[in-house]
Amino acid sequence: MVAIAAGGRRFDLKLDAGLPLLEAVHRGFAKAGFESGACDLDGVTLARLSYCIPALSKTPDHVAFYSDTYRPAGPTVISRGALTFGRRDAAPFFHAHALWREADGKIMGGHILPEQTFLAKPATVRAIGLNGALFDAGPDTETGFKIFSPVIAPAAQADGPFMRVFAIRLRPNSDFCGSLEKLCADHGVSHAVLRGGVGSTIGVRFEDGREAPNFATEIFIREGRITPGADGRPEASVDVGLIDYQAQIFEGRFKRGDNPVLITFEIILETDRPWPA
Structure with missing residues (x-):
């Protein structure tokens, strides 16, 4: 895991119509006043969508x-989705996964392609900006991909107040919930909310006993929280949406x-504590 403590502030992110989604998010x-952060994509209407799904x-x-x-063809309406915004090759970039309804129903x-996807109409989505950290995409020798990872950054131009957050990248084979629970336990965090959340797991096992058996997935966090469990230790409750390499949705x-x-x-894990403390 890579985790950097920083400041974070939630805000309403306004997206202008007619622009590439990347440019709208950047603006x-x-x-x-932020260079990096995360947002949801719930309810966004796209004039043109370009995307891919996992593959072998x-x-x-x-x-x-x-x-x-x-x-x-035609407009596409995103039902739920999440986006990580940062930089790649010193330019704005994002990583986004979502579920949507296409024009034919x-x-x-x-996985949404940033520069080949355009907004159909203005939208306002929930976002959080980072102060003192940003997501920067660089080569990753373990996976062979260029991947977002948090790095320390200069203070943002945004006004506060800020909450203490952790900008996080989880590495291959690390358990999703267990990693976040350990981070919180190590830092004395009992309550936190997951903001954004984009990535992949090796298939999925759900709390209700269902499984997404195919190993290659594109996942986003719909909602996630850390709260004390029965023993007082941090426990994660994380709701997700995903598509696998056979185009099955869960x-x-x-x-x-x-x-x-x-x-x-x-x-981005937002705690209930102010930043700086």
């Missing part, structure tokens, strides 16, 4: 890969202790 964060890798260089690019999901709550990361997972 919205910049207007609020054709070479031994990657454990999984991406499908061909899909571009459905088809329900799909996947939604539900992670089973604690049984969902290891496949390639990466980015999260």
Whole structure:
């Protein structure tokens, strides 16, 4: 795990119509004084969507890969989704997964391509900006991908007040809930909320006993919290949406202790404490 303590402030992110989604997100964060953060994509209408879903890798260089690019005709309405915003090659970039309804009524999901996706109309979404950290995409020798990871950054231009947050990247094979619970226990955090949340796990085991058996997934966090369990130690409750490499869609709550990361997972964990303390 890579985790950097920083300041965070929630705000309403306004997205302008007619722009590439990447440019709209960049402008919205910049207007609020932030270079990096996370947001949801709930209810956003796209004039043009370009996306891919997970795929089996054709070479031994990657454990999984991406499908061909899909571009459905007509407007697409995102039902739920999450986005991590930061930089790649010193330029704005994002990593986003979502579920949506296409113009013909088809329900799909996947990995949204930033510069090939355009907004149909203005939207306002929930966001959190980072102060003192940002997500920067760089080469990752373990996975063979260029991946977002949090790094220390100069103070944001945004006004406070800020809450104490952790900008996090979970590495392959680390248990999702267990990793966050340990982080909270180590730092004396009993209550926290997950903001954003984009990545992949090795299939999914749900709390209700269902499974998403295919190992290659594209997942986003619908809602997540850390609260004290019966023994007083931090426990994670995390609801997710996902699509697998056979285009099967699942939604539900992670089973604690049984969902290891496949390639990466980015999260901002917002505590109930002010920053700086």
